[in-house]
Amino acid sequence: MTGTAMLKRMLSPAQIEVGLLEIADIAKRANVRVILIGGVALQAYGGDRFTVDLDVAAEGRLPELAEESPLSFGGYQSHTPSGVPVDVILRNDAFARVYREALKHPRHFPDLPLGVVSPEFLTLMKMVARRTKDDSDLETLLGLGIVDEPKAVRLATRLLGAYAADDLRALIDVAAWKRSRGNPG
Numbered sequence: 815m816t817g818t819a820m821l822k823r824m825l826s827p828a829q830i831e832v833g834l835l836e837i838a839d840i841a842k843r844a845n846v847r848v849i850l851i852g853g854v855a856l857q858a859y860g861g862d863r864f865t866v867d868l869d870v871a872a873e874g875r876l877p878e879l880a881e882e883s884p885l886s887f888g889g890y891q892s893h894t895p896s897g898v899p900v901d902v903i904l905r906n907d908a909f910a911r912v913y914r915e916a917l918k919h920p921r922h923f924p925d926l927p928l929g930v931v932s933p934e935f936l937t938l939m940k941m942v943a944r945r946t947k948d949d950s951d952l953e954t955l956l957g958l959g960i961v962d963e964p965k966a967v968r969l970a971t972r973l974l975g976a977y978a979a980d981d982l983r984a985l986i987d988v989a990a991w992k993r994s995r996g997n998p999g
Contacts, residue, residue, distance in 0.1 A: 824864045825898065830854055833868045833898030838927035840878045840894075841870075848872045849920045851903065851931045851939060853951070858923055858930050861954045863947070867891075867899035871913045871931065876902055909942045912973050934966040941970070941978060956989035957997075 825833070834850070841848040850858070852869030872889075875881075879902060881890035888906030893899055905913040912935065920929025931939065933955060940952040955961060963986050971979040 823866045825854075825866060825868070829896075829898050830868065832896050833894045833900060834927050836894040836896060836898070837868065837870055837876070837879075837900060840876050841872070841928075844874075844876055844878070846872055846874045846876055847917050848876070848902075848928060849917055849931050850926065850928045851916075851936065852901070855930050855936055856951050856955065858926060859933055859936075859955065859960055860958050861951065863951060863954070867901055868894075869901045869903060870928070871903045871905075871917055873914070873917055875904070909974075912938050912942065912969075915969075915973065933961045934969055937961050937966045937982070938969055938974060941974070941982065952985065953989065956985055957992060959993060961986075 834854075837848065848870045849855075850868070851871050852867075853861075853863045853865030854868055856863055857865075876892075879890075879892040879894070879900065881892060883891040885891065885901060885903065887903075888910065889902045889904040891899065891901050903913060916931050916935035916939070919932050919935065921932050922929055937952065937955055940948045940955065956963075967979050967982055967986075970982045
């Protein structure tokens with residue numbers, strides 16, 4: 815796939831705005847709590863990663879968003895009424911607790927119609943995703959210096975176990991070293 819074809823698939827700021835408004839309205843009508851996660855959540859905190867879809871964690875199905883394709887870890891891919899791609903995450907695996915708890919502690923931004931996953935829970939989500947882009951997002955997130963690191967380590971210990979907490983401590987140390995050298999990520 816050429817670079818031009820890739821750029822055509824990336825969501826524009828206008829598409830993101832419309833999609834978020836649609837999801838907020840749909841969630842409100844369905845009385846389902848949702849939070850923004852993924853690339854757009856990272857953008858809300860100052861990251862610069864482009865994305866091809868919106869990702870939301872939800873406490874239940876959003877009936878107005880038809881299931882087009884299931885996600886292996888729970889949830890489904892869909893499109894908003896205006897055609898914006900969205901992944902509705904309904905984790906049903908070993909990491910479901912991380913997502914359930916994250917839904918209870920959103921951050922609110924005045925210019926966003928949805929709550930956003932906290933940096934600490936986003937850190938854990940990026941750790942469990944285990945994809946190259948998530949490793950890069952995790953490095954960016956820690957490099958921004960916005961994660962309450964002791965809180966993130968406590969959450970990792972409680973929700974993911976001691977080994978994950980040790981991994982997070984090591985990632986935090988690397989991010990701090992990079993920041994000390996003038997390289998945030």
